[in-house]
Amino acid sequence: MTRSLQFSADVLDFTSGAADAETTVAHTLTRTPLEAFVVWQGASGFLYRSTTAWDATNIYVKSSVDGVAYRIFLI
Secondary structure, eight states, X not given: OOOOXXXXXXXXXXXXXXXXXXXXXXXXXXXOOSOEEEEEESSSOOEEEOSSOOOSSEEEEEXXXXXXXXXXXXX
């Protein structure tokens, strides 16, 4: 049996806006992402999904703290 695996991902660096305010982050995937994993952050705090649905060009997140730099792995 032959399997074909196609995997796309994106690594994004961005800084959050005001605490608990929605931040729009553009990505280069050509589909709606499944999940985001924080791989680095510049200060304490939590990154979480906003109520706006993710789409093929942007994700929408919120941070519990103002102005935190994040690096995320998006799949």
